[in-house]
Amino acid sequence: MGLLKPSDWKGDWIYKNNQNKKDHNWYRKNFTLEENPQSAFIYVASFGYHEVYVNGKKVSNAVMNPVYSFVKKRLPYLTYDIKEYLRNGDNVIGIWHAAGWSRWGRIKAYYDAPFVFKAQANITLRNTNLELKTDASWKCKKSYSAYVGRWDIKDFGGEIIDERLREDDWNTTAYNDADWENAMVFNNEEAKEVGISNVNLGPKGAIVVPSTDANPPTSKITATLSAQMVEPQVKYKEVTPIDVQKDSEGNYVVDMGENYTGFFEMNLFNGKEGDTITFKIADRKVVKSSWNQRSKYVFDKTGTGHFTNRFNLAGGRWVTITGLNYKPALKDIKGYVITSDRKQISQFTSSSELLNKIYQINLNTYIANTIDGVLVDCPHRERRGWGEVTVAAMYGDALPNFESGAYMTQYAQFMQDAQADDGKMRAVINGDDFEFLMWMANSPITIWETYKMLGDKKLLENHYPTLQKWMHWLYEHSDYETGGALKIGTRGSLEFPGLGDWCTPRGNFWSSSNSPESAHFNNCVYAFMLESALEIAKTLCKKEDAKLYEDRLKVQRNATHQNIYNAGTGKYGLGHQVNQAFALLSGVTPKSEQEKVYNNLVDQVLYKFPYYDTGSSGQALYTRYFTEYGERMDLIYELLKDKRHPSYGYFIEQGKTVWPERWSAIGNSQIHTCYTGIGGYFIKGFAGIRPDSENLGMQHFIIKPSPVGDLTFANTSYKSMYGTIVSNWKKNDSEATFNIEVPVNTSAKIYIPATRKEVVLEGESTAEKSKGIQFIGTEKSDAVGNYIIYQVGSGTYNFKVSELPKVSYPDPLDKPDNLALIGRMNASSMTIQSENYPFLKHFVPMMKI
Incomplete structure (x- = not known):
């Protein structure tokens, strides 16, 4: 059970002193348990993204969470089960925090979202409960990564990793945090509300966004904390590169094989301390970077390392790498699609x-x-x-x-x-x-x-x-x-x-x-x-x-x-x-x-x-x-x-x-x-799988397949809340089969294309005489000619049609002077600005508004 009421939250909003919203900050809290816990959950609400670590291990496979919200009124929090990460003895909880979307000043009602977070761990032991909450006792430090770019339209930038500052054990109990500073507590009562009066409007009401990266946070928090309902974002799919080539300027261009949105990862070698590698991401081969999407990596003295995104993503296919003194191998490169963890059904x-x-x-x-x-x-x-x-x-x-x-x-x-x-x-x-x-x-x-x-x-x-x-x-x-x-x-x-x-x-x-x-x-x-x-x-x-x-x-x-x-x-x-x-x-x-x-x-x-x-x-x-x-x-x-x-x-x-x-x-x-x-x-x-207007919610549904044109088969499944619905069909010029599956405790109205009900079999019998099938009528169709309609309960059905309706319509007129075909040659989805555009005199009459 989450923290349902504001009074359930005991922790303070905390932040790092002298921080900048481009920073990615580490926070940690040491504590001791006298036994292994019976249960343990930590609740984290953050403006921007966070990751949770316990005793050196990342909790969950989630990345770049929480999601957007209208933060003037609501901020999503996430719940993590940390029981299996805790142990009898010394423990540490770590939070890696980045401002992410809270840097963006585009919503008029709320511009300067504070770069803060709060967390609360509720740990149940055999004879007592432990409540661990954010306060000034938490230690913090700027991490080895940070943002590149403004996080705004046309400049969402990327990230920089400075390998010289890497500390992989920052979230372990053995780590000495004596030189870390204590977190600052954000005083929300003294903060001010920031809104439309604090910004400037340009032409046509366009927003002139003020710089919001400065410290300290000053905007009043008015949001209710609510559990994030949508599935957390994850590495949804791995993307494999297909080619690496050297361009005319000596840079290496990686072709990831597809345009995707997500992370880019690469093992790096043969560097010198302080050398900087730049990754520019583009969705077109002809440009090096689409909208200033770029990330950087700085070598340490080992000359080897690994770049990966953590708190930003990019959209593109081609990655131009500058500063690299060798041709990278495909095996050292991969990408990940980032989106919410929603299963395809x-x-x-x-x-x-x-x-x-x-x-x-x-x-x-x-x-x-x-x-x-x-x-x-x-x-x-x-x-x-x-x-x-x-x-x-x-x-x-x-x-x-x-x-x-x-x-x-x-x-x-x-x-x-x-x-x-x-x-x-x-x-x-x-x-x-x-x-x-x-x-x-x-x-x-x-x-x-x-x-x-x-x-x-x-x-x-x-x-x-x-x-x-x-x-x-x-x-x-x-x-x-x-x-x-x-x-x-x-x-x-x-x-x-x-x-x-x-x-x-x-x-x-x-x-x-x-x-x-x-x-x-x-x-x-x-x-x-x-x-x-x-x-x-x-x-x-x-x-x-x-x-x-x-x-x-x-x-x-x-x-x-x-x-x-x-x-x-x-x-x-x-x-x-x-x-x-x-x-x-x-x-x-x-x-x-x-x-x-x-x-x-x-x-x-x-x-x-x-x-x-x-x-x-x-x-x-x-x-x-x-x-x-x-x-x-x-x-x-x-x-x-x-x-x-x-x-x-x-x-x-x-x-x-x-x-x-x-x-x-x-x-x-x-x-x-x-x-x-x-x-x-x-x-x-x-496939024709759709709701029935008389019984919404897909417990009773319609299957109305469309075996049209020169298609000879289509196999389709849809996993409803009641089970998997299947609509498979196969046809030739005059005959067809329709294999239908209706889940347990559901029913369906099935439309079978046929000239008449006598030519529709289910198994070896006429469909209307088969057990569990009720003939309820016919319906004319411009697309398939005619439907025979049946009501069925749950089960698997194999309909055979020996006489499909004949359907035809004229082909589009293919004449040299057909304005439609001329228009086809010139159609564009953006304004045609040149009077010398080919065939403009023919196309304009059809574009009148």
């Missing part, structure tokens, strides 16, 4: 190697950008938790593919703590903020999606007061009383609701903020949010709120439909894929117009812009529409298997190992979350 393989690569690279991208308990845009340039990518990735990548309950509980707490007093949610959870609606939409969209997959009603209950305040803020920023939709800010400004889609193949344009197209985008998002809020209220039996949200939703849908809809053409605005799909998904389109809008969407995909026409903010709902609402996995498959620009296949053709920031595959960030979120296509789409 799904597997997918198919007959398409390209599809398999897209699935794995997408997950690698998600992992590469999930650091400090937050999904960020990129690990090197910004490390900011832009909200729109979380809306997409929680649906497509996290929930269907990784253990995500603890992660989402922690993230929801962060959202709640960071909510403004007037109810507004944050668009950037760990940094300076913007008022872009999709970026602020994790409440309620992601909250509701998590409940659908995990069935945790406690999450809804805990979040509900936050949701109520947020829905009221949105109501205050809409024209509900006059039958209108959201109040739209000045075009081209950063005012609410701001941008629509971003990083699309059509380009990025700040001038599109609050344009008619962006207004339609955001009004559809708001309608989808209201629907999610309505469902949450109904689930929690909040009848008055449910009626309120239902009324607002009706007004919102009607107003949004009327804003830029052309009844003659069936298009919303320019009729882009996102325009049409969002309207259909959010229920904005009236039934009388749905067929026209849907047909225009299909026409866009097949003919007008026959490629994946969305970006980082559109992805969140685009994936939902094609997977579970429009159910057009046939179209998605054609888009995914495309290798022309812009496409995921094009990324792979360019040798990408994670997704970059731009569809053009060029640019200064090659590790980015703009195009994550597609993992749901594989688990929920091709």
Whole structure:
């Protein structure tokens, strides 16, 4: 059991005198036990990262913990079981402390987080209890490592290890700490609160961050201490280098084989005392360092040593080593992916190697950008938790593919703590903020999606007061009383609701903020949010709120439909894929117009812009529409298997190992979350494993496979809280088999593609006559033709179909003057600035905003 109340904490906040926030400091406390303990736990709360050592051994395999929090209100602490590390006699506890994320002054409500920590060990003996807590009796000393760089946007730097100062026995009982100084106790009562009034704002509200590395700490601690809920960060996967080459300047360049986010390690030889080796990390081969990512190592007199990161990480693939006088061997180099210790719970393989690569690279991208308990845009340039990518990735990548309950509980707490007093949610959870609606939409969209997959009603209950305040803020920023939709800010400004889609193949344009197209985008998002809020209220039996949200939703849908809809053409605005799909998904389109809008969407995909026409903010709902609402996995498959620009296949053709920031595959960030979120296509789409809207939580679920295109098989598993669900299928031109596993104490609604129920066998009998299988109906499908629907209980089922429905649609028009194909040649996800850009006269009409 953790320390649940503030009064349970007895220790002081302590720090090292004359410290700098770049320092990595050692702390130690000697004590004696008269017997081996019955139990022993130490609780550590730190601003920044810490590691715990007992009698010379590191406790746990965790690295770079605790995770981010909104430290104005809450600070996570970690609990360590140290019973097996303690012994009868002399003992010592050591803490290695680094400021880490607390150096960063990007959250307006709290800038200068103090570089302090507190710890408390509760040790149970046979006849007594021992409480060991931080106070001025702890000894401290600056260690042999420190930070390099400012820990800020475009300069997260790295670390320096000075081997001359190394003391490997600093955390042992035999070590003599007589020359160490005593820790200083931080007087929180005399500290001052630091906030927005203490900093300067630059152009467009940009923050001018003051230096926060100086000693002593002065900022008042107002945070509640709460147990860290998300799994601790660990060395998640080892990365093996594939090549070392000497460049034209005499440096050695290591190719780690893939872009990853984490640690770099290397054994070093042949040095002289004081020689300095520099490691520069880049995500592109053509540069030596991406965004000032660099670390250093200083040799001692032995001339040998080992460099490894401990309290910082980097994102990249190529490591340029300067100062080395020999070619390093690959066996002396390795890397580690650093992220929270969340197990992957799904597997997918198919007959398409390209599809398999897209699935794995997408997950690698998600992992590469999930650091400090937050999904960020990129690990090197910004490390900011832009909200729109979380809306997409929680649906497509996290929930269907990784253990995500603890992660989402922690993230929801962060959202709640960071909510403004007037109810507004944050668009950037760990940094300076913007008022872009999709970026602020994790409440309620992601909250509701998590409940659908995990069935945790406690999450809804805990979040509900936050949701109520947020829905009221949105109501205050809409024209509900006059039958209108959201109040739209000045075009081209950063005012609410701001941008629509971003990083699309059509380009990025700040001038599109609050344009008619962006207004339609955001009004559809708001309608989808209201629907999610309505469902949450109904689930929690909040009848008055449910009626309120239902009324607002009706007004919102009607107003949004009327804003830029052309009844003659069936298009919303320019009729882009996102325009049409969002309207259909959010229920904005009236039934009388749905067929026209849907047909225009299909026409866009097949003919007008026959490629994946969305970006980082559109992805969140685009994936939902094609997977579970429009159910057009046939179209998605054609888009995914495309290798022309812009496409995921094009990324792979360019040798990408994670997704970059731009569809053009060029640019200064090659590790980015703009195009994550597609993992749901594989688990929920091709395999069809998804929640049942009538019985949420996956104890009763749907399996609705999509054997589309020229795919001949797909094998998929998903480990739910109730057991492993399996959906494997194999097909040829006219026949197919579907092998399904439903865990014990669960049930499923299974959709089998077939022309009619008479051609579906389970075992040797017609499926509807087999034990435990109930035929409940049929359903037409544009993607697979026709489904036969069965209700089943737990068990293993082998369905055989002797007559698959025939499905076909025209190929995209391949004509020389097709603007879509010309646009393909020129599509970029950033602003096209040159009037001399090839074919610009053809491309611009399709980019109008």
